[in-house]
Amino acid sequence: MGLIETSRSQAKMPHPADPLTLSEIVENGLCIGCGLCRSIAGPGDVDMVMTPEGRERPLALRALDKPTLAKINAVCPGTRIAGPPQMNEAALADTVWGPVERLVLGRAGDPTVRFVGSGGGTLTALGQFLLNSGRVKFVLHVAASRAMPMRTERRLSFDAAFVLEGAGSRYGPAATLVDFNDILHRGEPFALIAKPCDITAVRNLARLDPRVDEHMRYALAFVCGGASDLTKSEQVLQRFGLREDELALFRYRGHGNPGLNRIETRDGRAFEISYRQLWEDEDKWMIQPRCKICPDAIGQVADIAVSDAWLNGGPALEDEPLNGIIVRTKRGQELFDAAVEAGVLGIKRESGIAEISELQSHQVRKRRAIWARLKGMAIAGKPVPFISDLALRECAVQNSLAENLAEGRGARDRARRGRLGEPPAMPRGTVLRDP
Numbered sequence: 001m002g003l004i005e006t007s008r009s010q011a012k013m014p015h016p017a018d019p020l021t022l023s024e025i026v027e028n029g030l031c032i033g034c035g036l037c038r039s040i041a042g043p044g045d046v047d048m049v050m051t052p053e054g055r056e057r058p059l060a061l062r063a064l065d066k067p068t069l070a071k072i073n074a075v076c077p078g079t080r081i082a083g084p085p086q087m088n089e090a091a092l093a094d095t096v097w098g099p100v101e102r103l104v105l106g107r108a109g110d111p112t113v114r115f116v117g118s119g120g121g122t123l124t125a126l127g128q129f130l131l132n133s134g135r136v137k138f139v140l141h142v143a144a145s146r147a148m149p150m151r152t153e154r155r156l157s158f159d160a161a162f163v164l165e166g167a168g169s170r171y172g173p174a175a176t177l178v179d180f181n182d183i184l185h186r187g188e189p190f191a192l193i194a195k196p197c198d199i200t201a202v203r204n205l206a207r208l209d210p211r212v213d214e215h216m217r218y219a220l221a222f223v224c225g226g227a228s229d230l231t232k233s234e235q236v237l238q239r240f241g242l243r244e245d246e247l248a249l250f251r252y253r254g255h256g257n258p259g260l261n262r263i264e265t266r267d268g269r270a271f272e273i274s275y276r277q278l279w280e281d282e283d284k285w286m287i288q289p290r291c292k293i294c295p296d297a298i299g300q301v302a303d304i305a306v307s308d309a310w311l312n313g314g315p316a317l318e319d320e321p322l323n324g325i326i327v328r329t330k331r332g333q334e335l336f337d338a339a340v341e342a343g344v345l346g347i348k349r350e351s352g353i354a355e356i357s358e359l360q361s362h363q364v365r366k367r368r369a370i371w372a373r374l375k376g377m378a379i380a381g382k383p384v385p386f387i388s389d390l391a392l393r394e395c396a397v398q399n400s401l402a403e404n405l406a407e408g409r410g411a412r413d414r415a416r417r418g419r420l421g422e423p424p425a426m427p428r429g430t431v432l433r434d435p
């Protein structure tokens with residue numbers, strides 16, 4: 001059942017008989033640029049473009065027919081967001097945190113992976129273990145583009161060394177699912193390591209395409225505070241007077257926890273700023289609009305979700321390598337146990353809902369705010385995603401009435417002023433002419 005109870009006279013909701021067009025999804029701020037619609041419609045019909053705002057967005061090259069749009073609306077993580085099916089069977093079912101089989105603080109067993117990885121290298125270690133143990137043939141994730149290292153590309157890794165190359169957080173745009181249909185067409189077992197919204201998209205597709213459950217053996221997510229615009233990364237370049245075509249490396253973090261944002265140029269110069277310097281000014285985070293209404297940034301639909309675990313409330317220059325590891329499904333539990341048994345993962349200690357809520361207090365605030373934000377958007381007449389099984393109303397009840405009203409009114413007013421939307425998708429460098 002959808003939790004966003006709004007009539008279609010109030011706001012347009014994705015509906016099979018009257019699906020949103022790609023432009024409507026984008027311009028209403030619902031697109032996160034995963035690329036799945038391009039994979040469904042085909043590269044001849046939909047292109048992914050880098051917009052002037054620094055977002056990867058789909059651009060329909062011709063008018064898409066209704067059946068294609070209906071399919072896109074059914075799978076797009078901007079229009080359809082379903083929660084985990086296993087809530088009732090989980091060892092622990094928390095209103096905010098969702099299903100939990102086990103929650104620990106831990107990290108990769110291998111010191112190189114621990115160091116190179118974003119936090120403690122848990123996701124990289126799991127990806128490598130899945131390959132080395134023969135459980136999957138390849139891992140679908142992302143990595144820095146070799147040609148343009150500030151950009152991020154989807155990556156298929158067939159061995160442990162390649163998985164390690166993709167370690168680290170890529171904060172800018174990342175179209176993980178841009179050719180997902182081709183990946184399914186390979187007919188080989190694989191694992192997906194990605195953002196929660198990427199996994200939402202793939203779980204949506206699984207309802208329409210049996211190949212997803214047949215071939216995708218594991219879905220692993222990181223807990224996600226939001227994807228920033230490429231423009232955010234470009235501001236770092238401006239700080240050092242650099243051009244993108246000079247770059248040989250653009251690493252957001254990793255090589256330590258959190259490690260430095262490090263830039264290297266082709267002519268051998270290197271520049272670094274700390275994680276705190278990168279994110280010190282919240283007004284300049286440039287987080288994409290879809291992230292501000294994200295009802296599942298904590299990876300409830302993954303088999304395992306992995307977070308940062310900065311025990312002192314935030315990162316110092318160099319923290320111990322560590323992750324929060326939320327095992328969410330029985331399949332994830334079996335994988336986690338086998339990885340620990342093989343020494344691929346090390347457990348520091350058990351954790352719990354109280355501790356993860358403290359370490360990730362921004363995620364708790366967000367889960368409690370989303371229901372009211374979506375209500376506010378709907379009241380402003382904007383389309384909202386169809387959301388099910390994510391306990392949004394129950395999370396909102398943990399807020400006071402005054403807090404909910406403030407969130408709802410704030411979103412309504414921002415939506416009315418167009419602040420939750422986006423300009424039409426167009427490639428950078430497009431010259432607009434008067435008609």
Ligand SMILES: Cc1cc2nc3c(=O)[nH]c(=O)nc-3n(C[C@H](O)[C@H](O)[C@H](O)COP(=O)(O)OP(=O)(O)OC[C@H]3O[C@@H](n4cnc5c(N)ncnc54)[C@H](O)[C@@H]3O)c2cc1C
Binds near residue numbers: 167
């Ligand atoms: C945009 C973004 C926002 C984040 N916000 C939070 C937060 O609010 N709270 C929190 O606890 N943690 C957040 N993280 C996650 C955190 O930075 C670590 O990635 C996470 O803790 C896993 O650490 P790890 O050492 O296991 O990762 P690693 O072992 O380094 O593995 C990371 C894996 O994630 C994949 N990946 C990286 N970036 C992307 C991307 N943009 N899209 C798809 N896949 C990607 C890589 O390909 C790699 O396989 C965020 C990460 C990103 C990219």
Ligand code: SF4
Binds near residue numbers: 022025032038
């Ligand atoms: S979120 Fe993904 S599927 Fe939806 S419109 Fe954007 S790129 Fe396409």
Ligand code: SF4
Binds near residue numbers: 032195290
């Ligand atoms: S906050 Fe949500 S929508 Fe934004 S990148 Fe993260 S998972 Fe995706």
